[in-house]
Amino acid sequence: MTPENNMRYRRLRFRSRLRGTAEVGIILCKFSDEHLHNLDANLVDSYEELLQANDIDIFNWLAWPGNAPRIFNQIIKRILSSVQNTPSD
Numbered sequence: 639m640t641p642e643n644n645m646r647y648r649r650l651r652f653r654s655r656l657r658g659t660a661e662v663g664i665i666l667c668k669f670s671d672e673h674l675h676n677l678d679a680n681l682v683d684s685y686e687e688l689l690q691a692n693d694i695d696i697f698n699w700l701a702w703p704g705n706a707p708r709i710f711n712q713i714i715k716r717i718l719s720s721v722q723n724t725p726s727d
Contacts, residue, residue, distance in 0.1 A: 647674055650686060659693040665700065669717050677716070684713040 654670035657663035666689075677685065688696065688710055699706035699714055700721075706714045 646682075646686075650674060650682070650689065653689045657693050659697065662693045662696050662700075665717065665721060666696075669720050673716065673720050681713055681716065684710060688713055 651667075651670045651674060654666040654674075655663060657666060670685075674682070674685070691699075699710060700718060703711075703714050703718060
């Protein structure tokens with residue numbers, strides 16, 4: 639990973655944490671910490687664009703993925719997959 643990419647990933651992880659609602663922040667923070675480094679460049683671009691949306695929209699797209707704009711279909715699927723594969727305490 640180049641220093642430029644490293645800075646980008648750190649910025650995306652920070653933006654994942656700094657959300658307006660706790661629910662979206664928890665989901666995105668966990669996803670970015672555990673999966674961001676494994677995404678291909680297109681999905682990272684999509685994730686970066688997703689982070690520009692407001693939290694209410696992101697929450698709704700995660701709750702009802704069929705309502706998400708097409709450009710976010712793949713990244714929403716990855717986020718939901720990561721949430722569904724998390725063991726519960």
